[in-house]
Amino acid sequence: MDRMEVLKALAHPVRVEFLEWMKEPERHFADQAHPLSMGVCANQFEKRCGLSQSTVSAHLATLEKAGLVRINRVGQWAFYHRDEDKITAFLEELRSTL
Amino acid sequence: MDRMEVLKALAHPVRVEFLEWMKEPERHFADQAHPLSMGVCANQFEKRCGLSQSTVSAHLATLEKAGLVRINRVGQWAFYHRDEDKITAFLEELRSTL
Known part of the structure; x- marks a missing residue:
């Protein structure tokens, strides 16, 4: 987990909102x-x-690359x-660094 | 204090390092x-x-704009x-949001 990657991922209100919704x-x-036990489908974020x-897709990919979310692929979904x-x-590491 | 501003300020290793040094x-x-009770002079960061x-200067300005550091101006310093x-x-707010 790259702390800078996570901080950049969090530095956008939409991505923080996605995490809050989840x-x-x-x-x-x-x-x-x-x-919902399968996770939240990408099209649900679009609707909301x-x-x-x-x-x-780009926001979700950024969250996934940062390690904040995981993807469960089922067929086309x-x-x-x-x-x-x-x-x-991440929160613990940030607290001990700052 | 704007959380997004703080996250962006922290998303650079040099700025996190400055905070750690301080x-x-x-x-x-x-x-x-x-x-040192006056604070750390800008030229000390340059040296280090x-x-x-x-x-x-740009890194320190970003930290200051985000509210993470304060400036004590004395004459030209x-x-x-x-x-x-x-x-x-910030850490508390981030923890409660995430």
Whole structure:
């Protein structure tokens, strides 16, 4: 996990919002057809934020590259969920550095 | 304090290093002529990191704009120190958001 990569990933309000939504998927993505235990489908973010598919994809890819989310690929679908261990590790490392 | 501004300020290793050095000024800036209680003079950062005056100034300005450091101006000199309250507040806010 590259701390600079994570900080850059967090330095955009949309990406922070995506992470916040994924904390409570039942609240924010209740109309997803697939079970939320699989993760949140990319198109659910599109619906909720109103941004284009390519913009949403780029934000999710940045979060994934930083290690903040993980992808669960099922057929043509990509489901996302937070990587809680990585998020916690990042916060702890940041606190001890600063 | 704008969280995005702080995250962007932290997303550069040199700026994080400056903040780390300022945690222990006696260790890292022992040869400063002025008392370290005034803060760390900009030219001390230049000496230590080997970057140009303008680059160091830009990094310090970014940290100051983000609220992570404060400037103590004395005549022609600018002395910097960490804003511990802001740093703590940022870490707490980030933890509660993520």
